[in-house]
Amino acid sequence: MAAPLQIQLTPEEDRLLLELSLDPKTHKKTRLWAAMVRLAAEGWTAPRIARHFHKDRSTVYLVLRRFLEQGLPGLAYRKPPGAPRKFTPQMAAFLEERLAEDRTWTAPQLAEALAERFGVRLAPKVISRHLRAMGYVWK
Structure with a gap:
């Protein structure tokens, strides 16, 4: 003891x-x-x-x-770190490259492209949220 x-x-x-x-x-x-x-x-x-x-x-x-x-x-209390973010700066750069192309992308199509390239599945709503944060808007 x-x-x-x-x-x-x-x-x-x-x-x-x-x-x-x-x-x-x-x-x-x-x-x-x-x-x-x-x-x-x-x-x-x-x-x-x-x-x-x-x-x-x-x-x-x-x-x-x-x-x-x-x-x-x-x-001193320190908040636990939590899970690492799934959406990385490399993914943001990839999305910007795709959106610079001469075609129209939907959020589900971008989610599929991210899954193929990075092996990470993100919901289309999550993609939309990140696109808004990156300054992309659509109507």
């Missing part, structure tokens, strides 16, 4: 964590994580903190480890 995580705060860190945990302009997860660190510094165990906040204890351990490794910046 691993040793419990020992959190020791300087008076300045404790003051900053208290401000973070009470500031309504701070992201709610950052406020929660600051409160968890303060309770751990007061001697609360991770399972007790988890019960108090109705969280899994692995979440508490994660927050405490991040604080020990990174300090206060480790408590």
Whole structure:
């Protein structure tokens, strides 16, 4: 069994964590994580903190480890990155080349051309949205 995580705060860190945990302009997860660190510094165990906040204890351990490794910046909330974009700048250039040709293209035809060239299927509505963003309009 691993040793419990020992959190020791300087008076300045404790003051900053208290401000973070009470500031309504701070992201709610950052406020929660600051409160968890303060309770751990007061001697609360991770399972007790988890019960108090109705969280899994692995979440508490994660927050405490991040604080020990990174300090206060480790408590800042960062939005998860999400999935990478399917529509790339190369696809935009490809669409511009197609639209420069002397023919009329529909969104479904452009979607099919993109699928053949890049192997990525995009809905015609998505193609239309990107074309509008690129400055193309039609009536």
